[in-house]
Amino acid sequence: MRFEYITSPEGLLKVKEKLSPEAVLFLDTETTGDRLRLVQLGGQGEIFLLDLFELGERGVLFLKELLSQKGVVGHNLKFDLKYLYRYHIEPYAVFDTMVASQLLAELDRHSLQSVAMHYLGQVLDKSLQLSDWGSRVLTKAQLEYAALDVVVVRDLFPILLEKLNQCPVREEILLKTRTSRVFGLQNPVAIVEMAFVQEVAKLELNGLPVDTQELESVFREYSRKVQRMxxxxxxxxxxxxxxxxxxxxxLTRRLGLDLPKTEKGNVSTDDKALSEHAHHPVVRHILEIRxxxxxxxxxxxxxxxxxxxRVYPEFKxxxxxxxxxxxxxxxxxxxxxxxxxxxxxxxGNLFVIADFSQIELRIAAEYVGEIRMIRAFQEGRDLHRYTASILLGKREEDITKEERQLAKAVNFxxxxxxxxxxxxxxxxxxxxxxPVEEAQAIRERFFSYFEGFRDWHNRVKEELKKTGKSSGHTLLGRSYVAHTFPDAVNYPIQGTGADLLKLAVLMLDAELxxxxxxxxxxxxxxxxxxLECPQEVAQEVQTLLERAMKRAGSIILKRVPVEVEVTVKERWEKE
DNA sequence: GAACACAGCG
DNA sequence: ACGCTGTGTTCT
Known part of the structure; x- marks a missing residue:
């Protein structure tokens, strides 16, 4: 392994000469916990270790310029990007070997150590990861360690890329993006997830603003209340x-209440069990405390x-x-x-808040190709009201609130x-x-009308019976394996919802x-x-957000329309 | 420290 | 039922 430790402007000239022709660079960083110390970079040749303590502002400007036109490959890049973004260093595109490994799902753990062992058969010593990266002089061992991680990532990249590209994809979804062009990545889910790494890094840096006055006052109120109760x-x-x-x-011995048992044989005291006895003043007291x-x-x-x-939540x-x-x-x-x-x-800022309406139901209709439900969505019908009218044999306009609620439970x-x-x-x-008998009747009626769902459920049950598992792909091509019926009918729907949200955020970012x-x-x-934005642009942001979400919707769902509700508010709340 | 129960969200 | 995380209690 050849590497060179760079501490001077002359060194940067050499790095520039060597790395300029490369379209893809392999990167890792070492930090003191709050500051960026070392940026390790390499193409196909030697590795350069840029010491930002020594290089200062010149090093930052150099990286900003260089990386702005490179595809960057690294492991758990969210970590590195959060440091780089602070210095306004932003790669042209990224490929994360950890995310790649997660998508391939051959492992339970996705640390660089595990991934290197599994795909390269290589043992990786991480003992220097938490060594002192703040001291003025870095040891030879530290520099070697720092360079090695980049080499491992470089070795992993072609293997993971190849495997991702071999996954089956939906032909009609061809995403041509920076990520696909720079890395030669064709798998749509991988293209989305790689670009999304940058979004998660920014999301974590942005944080979420809190009305601390209000927080304190509500906190004091509840502290006293709960303590007293x-x-x-x-x-x-x-x-x-x-x-x-x-x-x-x-509750059972002293008050003589009849409560159900939990799985492990304990007396169940959860909300559902207690709400049966909500008339009892002691039970009511417990529910209030809870x-x-x-x-x-x-x-x-x-x-x-x-x-x-602000709070700065972590996002996986x-x-x-x-x-x-x-x-x-x-x-x-x-x-x-x-x-x-x-x-x-x-x-001076406002929130712009948007959500996809009834998205899982729309996805389910599209996923199974349930023609009647697809048509109902295309006609802009109120789906719950529509289902209620089918199940109960009544006209839509005669459906009561309660009946619509029941249909909602059935649809969901x-x-x-x-x-x-x-x-x-x-x-x-x-x-x-x-009653269970009536529920049975309603269930049968539902499946004899929405035959697409009946057939789908039957196919899944058959597959589970035959092979013990049910595997498939979301509408963007994310693969899953389920071993139970509820998982098997859930994963593709929930997973497609995840595909959709991520794609929408990427499209929004491009527009912004x-x-x-x-x-x-x-x-x-x-x-x-x-979103949070200056109030002057909130209206425009509202329009862009709605457009991005609908466009993402039309890429993933080809037959069912996607609807979006957007509001502009000072606080995070519904109208 | 693991397992369970509970409760919040989608 | 499905997917999560956080808190607190209880068991090993």
Missing amino acids: IMDFISTHRVDPMSPKQLGEF ASKKILDKLEEIRENLRGN QIGAVTGRMASSNPNVQNIPKDLRRIFKAEE GLIYGISAKGLSQYAATYGIDL RKEGIPAKVVNLVHDEIV
Whole structure:
């Protein structure tokens, strides 16, 4: 392995000469935790280690210029990009070997160590990863370690690229982008996910603004409230209301309530079990404590993660097997609806908030080719009302609110392969009494009308019975393997939803750049996009966002139209 | 430290 | 039912 340690402007000249002809560079960085120390770069030849402590501003300007026209390959590039973006260094395109490995799904872990072992049979020593990268003089061992990671990534790249390109793709979806051209990548899902790495890096840097005054006042209110309620409960009943075990014992033995059992044989005290006894004053007390406690927990989670008046959540790009993202520290994808108002755009800014309407149902209709449902969407029908009229044999205009609600449960439930028993229970949570026999009748009626779903479910069941698994692809070509029926009917739908959201964000970013509009993506919640921008451009951003989401929709769904709801607000809330 | 129960979101 | 994360309790 040949490498050269670069600390002077003369050294940069050499780097320029050697790397200029390369279209693709392999990159890694070493940081002190808050500052960028080393940027390791290589093409097909030797590796250059650029010491930014020594090179200073000249090093930054050099990298900015060089990388702005290169495809950059690295492992877990989100990490490196977050540092580079701080210096306004932005590669032309990126290819992440970690994301590649995740998409190929041959492994459970995707550290560079695991990936190198699996695809190269190479043992990688990471013991110097957390060594002191801040000291004035770096050791020979540190420099060798730094250069080696780049070599490993370079060796991995052609193997992973080849494997991704061998995955089957939907012919009609051909994405021609920077990513596909620079790296010769043809797999649409990989093209989207690689470009999306840059979006996740920016999302994490942007953070989400909080109305800290409001947060504090709501926090104080709930702290006092919860503390008082729990103290009250313990002193009157001598039982900790936060302990499901004590609570189950107490409610059955002392109050004589009849509660169902959990899987492990404990007394169930969850919301569903307790709501059967909501008339009981003690049960009501418990439910009130729980409701307030959960809000308090969420407020604490936000408070602990505040930096200034923003939180900076982490996002896992592929957080679920379906391709959905996941968020943590704080998790901003499960903020209770009525608490979202504590997120407030900075002074002079506004949020532009958009979500895809009934997206999973639209995807399911397209995915299985269910012609009647596709037609209903094309005609712009209210799908839940439409289904209700089919199931109950009534005219659409005669459908009551409750009946529409039931149909919503059926439509939603079918995606999960609901059983009659499940439907009956599900209806109960909507306050609808639906005996299992009636649920069975409704289920049969649904499947005899929407034959596409019946056939699809039958095919999946058959495949599971024969092979023990069901594998396939989302509409963008993301592959999945399921081993149970509910997973098998869920993964392609949820996964296509993930495809769609990611593609929409990429298309939006392209538009915003072209127009030079300063809008930031500050949150992504499965079917929802939240932007923050100066109030002067909010109207324009609203238009661009809606257009981008619909265009993404029309690329992935060819027959079912995609509809989007967009609002402009000071706070994160619905109208 | 792992497993479970619970509850929030989509 | 499907997919997540966070908190707290209880078990090993």
